[in-house]
Amino acid sequence: xxxxxxxxxxxxxxxxxxxxxxxxxxxxxxxxxxxxxxxxxxxxxxxxxxxxxxxxxxxxxxxxxxxxxxxxxxxxxxxxxxxxxxxxxxxxxxxxxxxxxxxxxxxxxxxxxxxxxxxxxxxxxxxxxxxxxxxxxxxxxxxxxxxxxxxxxxxxxxxxxxxxxxxxxxxxxxxxxxxxxxxxxxxxxxxxxxxxxxxxxxxxxxxxxxxxxxxxxxxxxxxxxxxxxxxxxxxxxxxxxxxxxxxxxxxxxxxxxxxxxxxxxxxxxxxxxxxxxxxxxxxxxxxxxxxxxxxxxxxxxxxxxxxxxxxxxxxxxxxxxxxxxxxxxxxxxxxxxxxxxxxxxxxxxxxxxxxxxxxxxxxxxxxxxxxxxxxxxxxxxxxxxxxxxxxxxxxxxxxxxxxxxxxxxxxxxxxxxxxxxxxxxxxxxxxxx
Numbered sequence: 001x002x003x004x005x006x007x008x009x010x011x012x013x014x015x016x017x018x019x020x021x022x023x024x025x026x027x028x029x030x031x032x033x034x035x036x037x038x039x040x041x042x043x044x045x046x047x048x049x050x051x052x053x054x055x056x057x058x059x060x061x062x063x064x065x066x067x068x069x070x071x072x073x074x075x076x077x078x079x080x081x082x083x084x085x086x087x088x089x090x091x092x093x094x095x096x097x098x099x100x101x102x103x104x105x106x107x108x109x110x111x112x113x114x115x116x117x118x119x120x121x122x123x124x125x126x127x128x129x130x131x132x133x134x135x136x137x138x139x140x141x142x143x144x145x146x147x148x149x150x151x152x153x154x155x156x157x158x159x160x161x162x163x164x165x166x167x168x169x170x171x172x173x174x175x176x177x178x179x180x181x182x183x184x185x186x187x188x189x190x191x192x193x194x195x196x197x198x199x200x201x202x203x204x205x206x207x208x209x210x211x212x213x214x215x216x217x218x219x220x221x222x223x224x225x226x227x228x229x230x231x232x233x234x235x236x237x238x239x240x241x242x243x244x245x246x247x248x249x250x251x252x253x254x255x256x257x258x259x260x261x262x263x264x265x266x267x268x269x270x271x272x273x274x275x276x277x278x279x280x281x282x283x284x285x286x287x288x289x290x291x292x293x294x295x296x297x298x299x300x301x302x303x304x305x306x307x308x309x310x311x312x313x314x315x316x317x318x319x320x321x322x323x324x325x326x327x328x329x330x331x332x333x334x335x336x337x338x339x340x341x342x343x344x345x346x347x348x349x350x351x352x353x354x355x356x357x358x359x360x361x362x363x364x365x366x367x368x369x370x371x372x373x374x375x376x377x378x379x380x381x382x383x384x385x386x387x388x389x390x391x392x393x394x395x396x397x398x399x400x401x402x403x404x405x406x407x408x409x410x411x412x413x414x415x416x417x418x419x420x421x422x423x424x425x426x427x428x429x430x431x432x433x
Contacts, residue, residue, distance in 0.1 A: 013116065013121045013124065013125065016125055017109060017112045017113075017124070017125060017128055018109070020108065020112065020125065020128045020129055020132050021105050021106070021108045021109045021112075021128070021132070022105075023132060024104070024105045024108045024128075024131070024132035024133075024138070025101060025102065025104075025105035027132070027133075027138060028101035028104050028105060028138050028141045028142065029098060029101050031101070031138060031141070031142045032094065032097045032098055032100075032101055032142045033094070035142065035336060035339075036097055036142035036143055036334055037092045037093075037094050037097060038092075039091065039143065039334045040091045041331075041332055041333065041334060043332060043333045043334070044070070044071065044145060044146075044333075045093075045143055045144040045145055045333075045334060046090075046091075047063050047068070047070055047071070048071070048075050048076050048079065048144050048145070049079070049083075049088055049090065049093050049096060049144055050063055050064075050088075050090075051063050051068045051076045052076050052079045052080045052082075052083040052088070052096070053083055053088045054068075055076065055080050055083075056080060056083050056084045056088075061073065061076065066282060066283070066284060067238045067239065067284075068284075069235050069238070069239070069243055069245075069246050069247045069284065069285070070246060070247055070248050070284065071146060071246050071248055072146070072184065072185045072186055072187065072188055072231070072245050072246055073185060073231060074146070074149050074153075074182060074185045074186040075144065075145065075146045075149055075186065078099060078100075078103065078149060079096040079099050079100075079144055081099075082095040082096045082098070082099045083095070083096065093144060096144050097142060097143065097144060099144075100140070100141050100142065100143065100144055100145075100148045101141050101142065103141070103148050103149060103152055104137065104138060104140070104141030104148050104151075104152075105141075106152060107131070107137070107141075107148065107151045107152040107155060108128050108131045108132050108137075109128070110152060110155040110156055110159060111127055111128060111131040111151075111155045111398055111401060111402065112124045112125060112127050112128030112131070113159055114127065114155050114158050114159045114162070114398070114402055115127025115128065115401075115402045115405050115406075117159055117162040117163070118162065118361070118366065118367075118368075118371070118402055118406065119361070119366065119405075119406050119409065122409055123402075123405050123406055123409045126405040126408060126409055127401055127402050127405035130350070130401045130404060130405055130408075131401050133346075134343075134346055134350070134397070134401060135339055135342040135343035135346055136343040136346070136347060136390070136393075136394075136397055137151060137397055137401075139330075139335050139339050139340070139343055140391065140394060142334070143333070143334035143335075145333070145334070145391070146186050146187055147391050147394040149186045150183070150186050150187045150190070150394045150395055151394055151395070151397060151398055153179060153182050153183040153186050153190070154183060154190070154374055154394075154395045154398050155398045156179045156182075157176065157179045157180055157183055157190075157193055157197060158197075158370050158371065158373075158374075158398065158399070160172055160175045160176045160179055161176060161197055161198070161201045161370045162367070162370065163175075164176055164201050164202070164205060164216070165201055165204060165205055165206060165367060165370075166206055167206075168202075168205035168206060168207075168208050168212065168213075168216060169216075170215070170216065170219055173202070173216035173217075173219040173220050173223075174219050174220075174223045176198055176201065176220055177198070177219060177220035177221065177222065177223030177224040177227070178223050178224070178227055180193045180194055180197070180198055180220070180224050180227075181223065181224045181225075181226075181227025181228045182227065184224075184227075184228050184245065185227070185228060185231060185245075187394075187395070188245040188246055188249075189377060189380075189381040189385065189386075190377065190395065191245075192377045192380070192381075193373070193377070194220075194221070194224060196373050196376065196377065197370060197373045198217075198220050198224075199217065200369070201370070202216050202217040202220060203217075228245075231245070232244050232245070235285075239283060239284070239285030239286075240283050240285055240286050241283070241285040241286050241288070241289045242285075243285045243288070247284040247285050247287070247288040248288070249288060249292060249385070250287065250288030250289060250290065250291030250292040250295070251275040251287075251288065251291050252270070252385065252386055252387070253291065253292055253295035253296070253385070254274055254275050254277070254278070254291040254292070254294050254295040254298075255270040255271050255272060255274050255275045255387070256269075256270050256295075256313075256386060256387040257274075257295045257298045257299050257302075257306075257309075258271060258274035258277070258295075258298060259274075260273070260274060261274065261309070261387065262302060262305050262309050263305075265325070267309060267312050268309055268312030268313040268315070268316045268321070268387060268388040269316070269329070269387055269388060269389070270386075270387040270389070275291060277294065278290040278291055278294050310383040310384065311383075312388065313382045313383055313386070313387055313388040314379055314382055314383050314388070315388070316382075316387075316388025316389070316390075317378060317379075317382045317388045317389065317390065317392055317393050318379075318393070319344060319347060319348075319390065321388075323344055324341075324344075326340075326344075326388070326389070326390050327340035327341050327343075327344050327390075328340070329389065330389075330390060330391070333389075333391065340390075343390075347400075350400055350401065350404040351400070351404075353403070353404035353407045353408055354399070354400045354403035354404045354407070355403075356403075356407035356410075357402070357403030357404055357405070357406035357407040357410075358371075358372070358403060359407075360406050360407050360410045361403075361406060368403075371399040371402060371403055372399070373399075374395040374396040374398060374399050375396045375399060377395060377396075378392060378393050378395055378396045
């Protein structure tokens with residue numbers, strides 16, 4: 001009997017993973033065509049779409065005649081090819097939404113590879129399957145928001161963190177620096193990946209000397225800097241006030257720190273009316289500075305209330321406080337109530353499995369700390385910089401799915417062993433006793 005070559009096993013994994021991704025893409029495309037193309041709400045998606053049209057028209061990154069830095073630029077860049085080829089039909093924006101669907105299916109592939117890196121082929125395929133059907137992932141793939149790219153870039157960052165830990169070298173270090181840069185150009189809070197993910201990965205890299213660790217750390221920082229510097233330089237030379245990654249921080253802070261978000265039904269949320277309670281300016285950076293100053297003044301005047309509000313924000317993002325209200329609020333950003341409820345139900349199913357997954361990996365002495373970093377970043381961001389909307393949890397959904405797959409696979413193994421044990425006893429029993 002000929003020994004089966006190892007590459008065939010890899011091929012089998014890849015083929016199954018691609019089938020899962022193809023089915024995920026079909027489902028996401030159906031979601032766009034059946035539901036989200038009819039979304040006509042005004043939210044961040046509208047700005048992304050109009051800015052992409054401005055880029056195609058040759059006016060650069062502009063929104064309503066002003067330079068745009070409302071969000072980091074990767075989402076705009078991702079949909080600009082679709083706008084250039086097919087144009088922009090508001091509000092349906094089907095080509096741009098389908099772009100998000102394709103990127104979402106690609107995210108399923110990368111999440112599957114991450115699961116495989118953590119715990120083997122079967123966990124990788126199970127991870128991909130869960131990612132394919134988990135509503136809180138495919139919901140964002142039907143709308144033009146940063147969440148889809150955040151999931152993809154976070155999954156890549158975690159994947160290359162594991163590669164750097166197990167096979168340290170300049171290539172994996174450079175890749176991790178590049179991906180961390182792309183993460184930041186997608187969601188600003190992912191800047192925390194450098195001190196919380198990349199730095200520990202370099203320090204804990206397997207079998208490396210301190211000189212090598214220093215060199216790899218320098219590579220990570222250098223590539224990261226080169227990746228984000230053009231955007232920061234553009235912002236610093238464009239606006240009247242210092243602007244690094246985006247001008248949305250002022251509005252975010254002020255909307256989350258005002259009377260309406262510090263009490264009542266809106267506690268821990270965000271209020272649009274609060275964001276305009278400052279003197280207007282045509283320069284978005286000036287406006288952001290005024291909003292930021294007003295927010296910090298409000299926080300300083302309500303320090304006794306701030307810890308409670310921060311706790312409520314965290315409870316909201318993890319759907320431990322008024323989750324049904326959170327599902328309803330998602331409708332303002334392209335999420336129908338029904339799919340929001342579906343996401344809530346499956347999240348509650350996956351959460352205990354994810355907790356068990358940490359225990360399983362710890363008992364196996366398998367590295368699990370990188371998967372905890374997105375949870376920490378989401379918690380810190382919501383508590384101190386943002387507010388309690390479920391979509392801010394997108395980076396942690398990657399780890400949630402992987403950890404849930406790990407424990408589900410462990411449960412399957414345990415069940416199979418329990419069933420096999422009686423059969424082995426019967427087969428080993430003496431005959432005629």
